[in-house]
Every structure is written in C-alpha cells, then in structure tokens.
Amino acid sequence: MPDLDIDVLVSEVGPRDGLQSIARAMPTDVKHRWIVALAQAGLREIEVGSFVSPRLLPQMADAGQVVREARKIAGLTVLALAPNLKGAERGIAAGVHKLSFPVSASRQHSVSNIRMTPEQAIEQVRQTCALCAAIPSGLRPSVEAGISTAFGCxxxxxVSEDWVMKMAADLVSAGAGSVGLSDTAGCANPVQVKRMFARLQREIGNHAxxxxxxxxxxQGLANVVAALEAGVTTFDASQGGLGGCPCAPGxxxxxxxxxxxxxxxxxxxxxxxxxxxxIAAREIILEGLPGEPLYGNVPNAGLPKGFRYASPGRNG
Amino acid sequence: MPDLDIDVLVSEVGPRDGLQSIARAMPTDVKHRWIVALAQAGLREIEVGSFVSPRLLPQMADAGQVVREARKIAGLTVLALAPNLKGAERGIAAGVHKLSFPVSASRQHSVSNIRMTPEQAIEQVRQTCALCAAIPSGLRPSVEAGISTAFGCxxxxxVSEDWVMKMAADLVSAGAGSVGLSDTAGCANPVQVKRMFARLQREIGNHAxxxxxxxxxxQGLANVVAALEAGVTTFDASQGGLGGCPCAPGxxxxxxxxxxxxxxxxxxxxxxxxxxxxIAAREIILEGLPGEPLYGNVPNAGLPKGFRYASPGRNG
Structure with a gap:
C-alpha cells in the first residue's frame, strides 16, 4: 500500500529481476551505489536481490551483503526474492523488510523455474509465514507472493483464470500479506488485466x-492503464527495462x-x-555493466516543455 | 468509420509520416510494393504520401505516381496529406480517396510547419472542401483534418483545450468530414486523451x-487504451514506428x-x-531503405503461444 503522500507505489525490481537476467555480475559496490541513487530519486521500495542458489545465479551471490547495505538507507523498504524456505531464511538473516515469492500458475513454468509444483511452492510460502510469525513483530518481514505466468505462459x-484465483486464495490462507499478478511472458492485454485484477480484489480483498x-x-504501459482502472496501486518496474535478452533485440x-x-x-x-x-542513475548501471543496452523513451526524449509533476514539491 | 466486419480501423501512415521524416527517399517502385504488401496484410486505409512542395520534401516528390498506383489496389482507401489548397488540387488530380489536412493548434508550430496561422490553415480546408463540393459525388474525395499539437507542443x-475544441468546430464548419487529434510531440497522457476525445465527441458528434x-x-499504446474508452475507432500508426530520428535514439x-x-x-x-x-512487409522497407532502424516489440517477440485473433478467419 502506498504511503499517504503518494498515490502509486513504484517498486523497483531492476537490481533483482533485471540483474538476474544478465549473465555478467554487477559488482557489489556498484549495486549499492545504484540502490542509493534510486532511493535518492524517490523510490521507496526496491527488490535488491534474490536468495537463490549462488550456483544457479552467481549474479545474486552477494544478496545478503546487498540487503545489509540497503537497510542503512532511511525510509527504504528492502525487498528480496526467495524461491523457497531456505532462501527465505537467508533473507531473514540478512534483515529484509519484505520477502517476495514467485509462484507460477503454469505447472511447466513452475517446475522449470523453481523445480516445484505450484502446490509445493505455496507450501514453501506457508512454512515461511509460520517462521516469520515467530519473529518479534518489529523485526518481522512481511511476505508477498507474485503469481507468475498469471496471464499466459x-x-x-x-492459463486458467479460475486456477489463478484459487492460487491467490490459497496463498492468502498460507499467510501471504499480499498476492500480485505477473505477466512473466508478456502475454497480457488490457481487457484481461482489468478483469483479472478486479476479480483478484473481489476474491482476496485488500490482500490484492x-x-x-x-x-x-x-504492451506494458497499456496494461498499467488497465490495472489502474481496476484499482491497482503498486507496480513493479525496472530501470532501463534492464534484463532484455541480448539474443532477442527488443x-x-x-x-x-x-x-x-x-x-x-x-x-x-x-x-x-x-x-x-x-535518469541520472542510469549512469551507475553502465559503470557496473559497461555497454549494457538500456531501454526507455523518456530518458532519450526528456520531459515535455511545461511538464508538471503530480507529486508536490517536484515542480520548479 | 470502420467497416462492418472490423471494430477498429488502423490507418497506416508509414509511407507518409514515416518516410517524410527520413532524409533518404524510398524508390517509388519499392513504395508501391510496400503499399501492396500492407493492403494484402489487411490494412484498409493507407496514407501513401504528401502533396507538399518537392523542394521541401523531395522524398514525397512522387506522391502523384504513388497515389495513382495505390488506387489500383481493390478495397484500399488511398489517403494523402495536403498542407494547403494547392497540394489538395494535386492530390485530387492524382485521384486520392481522402485528403488529410494537418492543422496545428500551436501557433508557433503551425507557422514553422506549414507557414500559416491556424486560421489560415482552416481557410485552406474551407477552400478545398468548396472545390471538392463541385466534384461529382462518386469521384469526390473526403476531407479530414488532424489537429496537430492538440495535447501539447x-x-x-x-495548449488550450478550449482552443482545440473551437478549432475542431471551425473545421467542421469549413466542411471537414472528420477532425482527429494528434499528439505530434508525444506529450499526451491517458487521462488527457480520454477527456479530450470524449469532449471532441460532445462538441462535433460523429465528425470526431x-x-x-x-x-x-x-506512451503511445497507453494512450490508445484511453482513446478506446472514449469511443475512438480509428488509429493512425506507422509500420516499424518508421520515422524515428537517428539523432535521438528511442x-x-x-x-x-x-x-x-x-x-x-x-x-x-x-x-x-x-x-x-x-511483419513480413518489414523486409520491403529495408529493401528500399537499407539499414533503417525499425521499432516494435511484437516483430521480435512473435505471437504468444495460443494467441487468438479477434478477427474471424485469422485463427488457424
């Protein structure tokens, strides 16, 4: 949920979703400078890394250190991904504020991505929530789940919408504080997005x-417009659209x-x-990953003449 | 207005808006092959060229020939841009089905783009409509106007919304069959788009x-979603997003x-x-303009597994 002085929470996932898709590793100190710059630009929540096996994703091997550094940034919610209880334990030890679980609606995608069925992944969320319940409330991380391939695989x-909604309800029963929907494969359209987020809210209320x-x-921003109409107030995004596959330009x-x-x-x-x-923070990415292609139109075009922010204090 | 068997008319403007922004000229025979391929892909309306001074835009010097060839394509509405009465006369002589007039809401943009004030541009539309009225109805081209910089300059x-709406009403009085709104500078946002197209319909009814x-x-597709909600049924677009400025990547x-x-x-x-x-028609563009950067994500990503067209007869 956004703070009182913002209407929409933009949750930056570049340091996790972006960097994990790039074979090279960004040096830890550059990751930290990038995260600091993002927070200084006003981002309030950043997914800083992933507690997966360093053997599988060596780019994420420094996740614990990145979390510990990020926690020093005042006002920042430090989020990290965990694919299972073991990863969650590492995240909790590092001091994350929030754990994010990817749970795929597609059985094939689930097995190939995290080597678990959707049901097994939900069980990992349940065990993690039980573990968190034993942590004193001031230190207890919240747990959120994102249903991957929710719009198609x-x-x-x-992918069955009924199945996605059943998973969402099961994840809430397992203890997840919120359950989001992910268009992992870029299949979603605005009609579907509006329908599914509206239904998600009917099914799990303010856990949506x-x-x-x-x-x-x-189609990403077109889908954002539809999601806004369905009442969504938190959007994940990656600086520079980081994580584009160099094998498939665009x-x-x-x-x-x-x-x-x-x-x-x-x-x-x-x-x-x-x-x-x-936009200035893009330079730091290129310091850590020289030559990496960055996407986005606003950084090239600049702001229109006479542009006014909705956010108070940002104008002039 | 779309035909009965389609819901939305996609009006292809690449051969005009795209090519006029590129310094090199596409050879006339390649233009024709491209237009044929677009029509074969199902496009029903194509803006094939611009009747501007060949001194100013040598890429468009063959507009008459391109129109005459395009008219041979069964079922295609052949549209061409005219900045003034003189251009319209050339277009009519070549046999266009529709003339499109750009009329800028921004005084500065109008003068720099077509060396006329908005009022003078509307007067050119009036004179063109009077000229067309004298043509036998079976051969008479329709005249549409597009208000450039309608969302900002x-x-x-x-740019004042009241002024845009006054211009739209004046253009209808001048005889324009339809008046559209153009985000020439890429300033528009979905809230503004929905508000302005809804108002346009209130002000000029089915001339919108x-x-x-x-x-x-x-922000283009996000704005399309908003325009659809306001009831817009015709959208201009350019294959490959042609016309990107090589000086400003993106x-x-x-x-x-x-x-x-x-x-x-x-x-x-x-x-x-x-x-x-x-997508196959992109090859023809590159034949005529080797190395030209083409944009778009769907051509790279392909269609999602299990994709189904809304258009009947396109599936499987």
Missing part, C-alpha cells in the same frame, strides 16, 4: 497486490521505470519520484 | 475522427502498427489485419 499457452508486467510485446524485461513514472505523474498520480535524478 | 508547451499518437515518450515516430494491431486483437477488437503478413 510461453510453454503452456493460456502488485502488478508486474514484462514489456516483451510493448524483447525487453520489465516495464521501464522511467517511462512508468512519466505515465503516472502525467496522469496526476503522485509517485514521489524525481525523473531527472532517476 | 514542444515549442509552446501546454482519428487518434494520431507519436511514441516519443513510449525518439520514435508514430506508434508501431505491429504492436497496435497486437494490442487491439488481444483486446478482442477486430482489425482485419494478419500480423504474420504485416
């Missing part, structure tokens, strides 16, 4: 969580944070984010 | 015309036809367009 094709859209087919990763923030502020929705500062 | 900044969005800041031209068609068909809106054939 590149392996299975169409973030929208996580990949921009694979260029097949970008997440929606681009810069373009998303421009969309929201233009629509009169306060994000608390300063675009000039945000 | 890169020179003047914000096409939405023409540039994708300068990556500062693309119009919204990308391929991505737009995917959006509309995914939403259940019939366009009558076949995406595989459309």
């Amino acid at each position: 590149s392996m299975e094709g169409a 969580g973030a929208a996580h859209f990949h921009n694979t087919r260029g 097949a970008t990763g997440n929606i681009v944070t810069e373009d998303l923030v421009f969309l929201l502020e233009s629509m009169g929705l306060r994000t608390g984010i300063d675009l000039d500062r945000l | 890169s020179m003047e900044g914000a 015309g096409a939405a023409h969005f540039h994708n300068t800041r990556g 500062a693309t031209g119009n919204i990308v036809t391929e991505d737009l068609v995917f959006l509309l068909e995914s939403m259940g809106l019939r366009t009558g367009i076949d995406l595989d054939r459309l």
Whole structure:
C-alpha cells in the first residue's frame, strides 16, 4: 500500500529481476551505489536481490551483503526474492523488510523455474509465514507472493483464470500479506488485466497486490492503464527495462521505470519520484555493466516543455 | 468509420509520416510494393504520401505516381496529406480517396510547419472542401483534418483545450468530414486523451475522427487504451514506428502498427489485419531503405503461444 503522500507505489525490481537476467555480475559496490541513487530519486521500495542458489545465479551471490547495505538507507523498504524456505531464511538473516515469492500458475513454468509444483511452492510460502510469525513483530518481514505466468505462459499457452484465483486464495490462507499478478511472458492485454485484477480484489480483498508486467510485446504501459482502472496501486518496474535478452533485440524485461513514472505523474498520480535524478542513475548501471543496452523513451526524449509533476514539491 | 466486419480501423501512415521524416527517399517502385504488401496484410486505409512542395520534401516528390498506383489496389482507401489548397488540387488530380489536412493548434508550430496561422490553415480546408463540393459525388474525395499539437507542443508547451475544441468546430464548419487529434510531440497522457476525445465527441458528434499518437515518450499504446474508452475507432500508426530520428535514439515516430494491431486483437477488437503478413512487409522497407532502424516489440517477440485473433478467419 502506498504511503499517504503518494498515490502509486513504484517498486523497483531492476537490481533483482533485471540483474538476474544478465549473465555478467554487477559488482557489489556498484549495486549499492545504484540502490542509493534510486532511493535518492524517490523510490521507496526496491527488490535488491534474490536468495537463490549462488550456483544457479552467481549474479545474486552477494544478496545478503546487498540487503545489509540497503537497510542503512532511511525510509527504504528492502525487498528480496526467495524461491523457497531456505532462501527465505537467508533473507531473514540478512534483515529484509519484505520477502517476495514467485509462484507460477503454469505447472511447466513452475517446475522449470523453481523445480516445484505450484502446490509445493505455496507450501514453501506457508512454512515461511509460520517462521516469520515467530519473529518479534518489529523485526518481522512481511511476505508477498507474485503469481507468475498469471496471464499466459510461453510453454503452456493460456492459463486458467479460475486456477489463478484459487492460487491467490490459497496463498492468502498460507499467510501471504499480499498476492500480485505477473505477466512473466508478456502475454497480457488490457481487457484481461482489468478483469483479472478486479476479480483478484473481489476474491482476496485488500490482500490484492502488485502488478508486474514484462514489456516483451510493448504492451506494458497499456496494461498499467488497465490495472489502474481496476484499482491497482503498486507496480513493479525496472530501470532501463534492464534484463532484455541480448539474443532477442527488443524483447525487453520489465516495464521501464522511467517511462512508468512519466505515465503516472502525467496522469496526476503522485509517485514521489524525481525523473531527472532517476535518469541520472542510469549512469551507475553502465559503470557496473559497461555497454549494457538500456531501454526507455523518456530518458532519450526528456520531459515535455511545461511538464508538471503530480507529486508536490517536484515542480520548479 | 470502420467497416462492418472490423471494430477498429488502423490507418497506416508509414509511407507518409514515416518516410517524410527520413532524409533518404524510398524508390517509388519499392513504395508501391510496400503499399501492396500492407493492403494484402489487411490494412484498409493507407496514407501513401504528401502533396507538399518537392523542394521541401523531395522524398514525397512522387506522391502523384504513388497515389495513382495505390488506387489500383481493390478495397484500399488511398489517403494523402495536403498542407494547403494547392497540394489538395494535386492530390485530387492524382485521384486520392481522402485528403488529410494537418492543422496545428500551436501557433508557433503551425507557422514553422506549414507557414500559416491556424486560421489560415482552416481557410485552406474551407477552400478545398468548396472545390471538392463541385466534384461529382462518386469521384469526390473526403476531407479530414488532424489537429496537430492538440495535447501539447514542444515549442509552446501546454495548449488550450478550449482552443482545440473551437478549432475542431471551425473545421467542421469549413466542411471537414472528420477532425482527429494528434499528439505530434508525444506529450499526451491517458487521462488527457480520454477527456479530450470524449469532449471532441460532445462538441462535433460523429465528425470526431482519428487518434494520431507519436511514441516519443513510449506512451503511445497507453494512450490508445484511453482513446478506446472514449469511443475512438480509428488509429493512425506507422509500420516499424518508421520515422524515428537517428539523432535521438528511442525518439520514435508514430506508434508501431505491429504492436497496435497486437494490442487491439488481444483486446478482442477486430482489425482485419494478419500480423504474420504485416511483419513480413518489414523486409520491403529495408529493401528500399537499407539499414533503417525499425521499432516494435511484437516483430521480435512473435505471437504468444495460443494467441487468438479477434478477427474471424485469422485463427488457424
């Protein structure tokens, strides 16, 4: 849920979703400078890493250290991904504020991504929530789940909406504080997005969580407009659309944070984010990953003449 | 207005808006092959050229010949731009079905673009409509106007909505069959788009015309979603987002036809367009303009597994 002085929470996932898709590792100190710059630009929640096996994703091997450093940034919610209880334990030990579990609606995707069935993944969420319940409330991390391939799967094709909703309810029963929907494969369209987020809210009420859209087919911001109409107030995005596959030019990763923030502020929705500062942070990415392709139109085009932020204090 | 068997008319402007932004000229025979391929992909209306001074835009010097060839394509509405009465006369002589007049709401943009004030531009529309009225109805071209910089101007900044609406009413009085709104500078946001197209319909009823969005800041398809909600049924788009400025990478031209068609068909809106054939037509552009950067995500990512068209007869 956004703070009182913002209307929409932009949750930056570049340091996790972006960097995990790039074979090279960004040096830990650069990750930290990037996260600091993002927080200074006004981002309030950042997914800083993933507690997966360092053997599988060596780019994420420093997740514990990155979390510990990020926790020193005042006002920042430090989020990290955990695929299972073991990862969650590492995240909790490092001091995350929030754990994010990817739980795939597609059986094939689930097995290939985290080597578990959807039911087994939900069980990991349940065990993690039980573990968290034993932690004193001031230190207790919240647990959120994101249903991957909720809008379709590149392996299975169409995914049952009833099944997605059942999973969402089961995840809430397992203790997840919020459950979001992810367009992992870039299949979603605005009609489907509006229908599914509206239904998610009917089914799990204020546990309904973030929208996580990949921009694979260029439809990301169109889907954001639809999700806003369904009442979604938290959106994941990645600076520079980081995580585009170099084998498929144009097949970008997440929606681009810069373009998303421009969309929201233009629509009169306060994000608390300063675009000039945000765009300046791109330099740090390129320091850590020289030559890495960065996406986004607003960084190239700049702000329109006479542009006014919705966020108070950002104008002039 | 779309035909009965489609829900949304995609009006391809690449051969005009795209090519006029590129310094090199595409050879006339390649233009013709491209237009044929677009029509074969299902596009029903194509803006094939511009009757401007060949001194100013040598890329458009063959507009008459291109129109005459395009008229031979069965079922295609052949549209051409005219900035003034003189251009309109050339277009009529070549046999266009429709003339499109750009009339800028921004005084500065109007003078720098067509060396006329908005009032003078409206007067050219009036004279053209009077000329057309004298043509036998079976041969008479229709006249549409597009209000450029309707959502903001890169020179003047914000543009008065009241002024845009007054211009629209004046253009209808001058005889224009339809009046659309153009986001020439890529300033528009979905809230503004929905509000202005809804108001346009209130002010000029069924004379309300096409939405023409540039994708300068990556917001084009988000604005399409908003325009659809306001009841817009005709959208301009350019194959490959042709017309991006090579000096500003990412500062693309119009919204990308391929991505737009995917959006509309995914939403259940019939366009009558076949995406595989459309994507294949990109090759012809590159034959005529080797090395030209083409934009769009769907051409790279392909269609999702299990994708179904809204258009009947396109599936399987």
